[in-house]
Amino acid sequence: MNTAKPSPDTQPHCLGVRVKQLTLSFSGQTAPLFSQLDLTLQAGEWHCILGRSGCGKTTLLRLLADLLPQDVAWQGELFTSDARSMSDRVAYMAQQDLLLPWLNVLDNVCFSFRLKQGKASEAVQERAIQLLQQVGLGEKLHARPSQLSGGMRQRVALVRTLIQDKPLVLMDEPFSALDAVTRYKLQDLAAELLAQRTVLLITHDPQEALRLGHHLFLMQGKPGRLTRLSVPEGTPPRAINAELAVKQQAIIEQLSGLGERYV
Ligand SMILES: Nc1ncnc2c1ncn2[C@@H]1O[C@H](COP(=O)(O)OP(=O)(O)OP(=O)(O)O)[C@@H](O)[C@H]1O
Structure with a gap:
């Protein structure tokens, strides 16, 4: 990875x-x-x-997570705002939950700490339990992934991402398996817990994008290009109001090829 001139970050966790x-x-x-x-x-x-x-x-997310397969050829540059490597500063939540079937929920959440330090400290375990309670899984600490619903598994994967406490968080459809009410609540929770982190969410x-994004992009075409879309007034997580609903409708029309122009 190439790095560039540092620009000062105002927060210790901030990474551009x-x-x-x-x-x-x-x-x-x-x-x-x-291209x-x-x-x-x-x-x-x-x-x-x-x-x-x-x-x-x-693919773009996996590039940033340094998880692309070997046979992908790419050119270009990746810069970080402090000119340091991104290695070990990225938490990645994949589309698939990637839970280990032989570990229970709590051990799955703490797995990265076990890998690095041999075991998760009591403080990490306490934090894991607190987060699992916050996502409604306090009763499932010792359940195996096979005993959970798809939405429950996704919540475990979300907690596993949140607990890593990394400055750059990459999330690929993190709320897709959740019912509407749980999704709304967990969007709020993630926005609260990942405030001041740099987040890229697919x-x-x-x-969801209009509720959570400070910045919003539409990817389209081949080669794929990114178009910046305007976000509603206010600070995320935004309430669903008339302005958000209008923008939502415009995006749906644009995605389906009907829209003339995004407002
Ligand atoms: N390992 C691979 N080898 C060859 N082609 C691939 C590979 N991985 C992805 N692709 C192709 O690259 C394109 C982009 O895939 P990608 O998974 O990034 O899309 P996406 O926008 O995330 O899709 P979705 O919204 O369905 O998850 C697709 O055409 C896919 O078939």
Whole structure:
């Protein structure tokens, strides 16, 4: 990874990231998925990307998480605001929950600490239990993933991401398996717990992006390009009001190819 001149961060947890002139192709494919793509993630703010299935959202996230397969060829530059490597400063929540079937819920949440330090400290375990209670899983600490519903598993994966306390958080459809009420509550919780973190969130839900994003982008086309969309007034997590509903409708029309122009 290339790094650039540092620009001062105001918060200890803040990390700005810039992707510059990214060109990326999977092996065997003639047309690149991205060509000369630029994206700036502002330190301590939430960025949401919407886009039709297959346009490249997950691939961009995996690039930032350094999780792309070997056969992907890419060129371009990644800059961090403090000129240090992103390594060990990224929490990544994949589309699949990736829970380990032989570990219970609590141990799954604490797994990264066990990997690094041999075991999770009491403070980490207490924090894990507190977070699991906050997402409504206080009764499931010792359940195995196979005993959970899809939405419960997704909440465990969310807690596992939150507890890592990283400055850059990458989340790929983190609330997609949740019912509407739980989704709304967990959007609020994530916004509270990840305030001052730099977040890149992929979602198919325009309402979610409009509630949570300080910055909102639409990915479309091949090669994929990012178009900035306007966000509603106010600080995330925003309430669902008339302005948000109008923007939501406009995004849906744009995604379905009907919209003339995003307002
Ligand atoms: N390992 C791979 N090898 C070849 N092509 C791939 C690979 N991974 C992804 N692709 C292709 O790259 C394109 C973008 O995939 P990606 O998963 O980034 O899309 P996405 O926008 O996240 O989609 P979704 O919203 O359905 O999750 C798709 O056409 C996909 O088939």
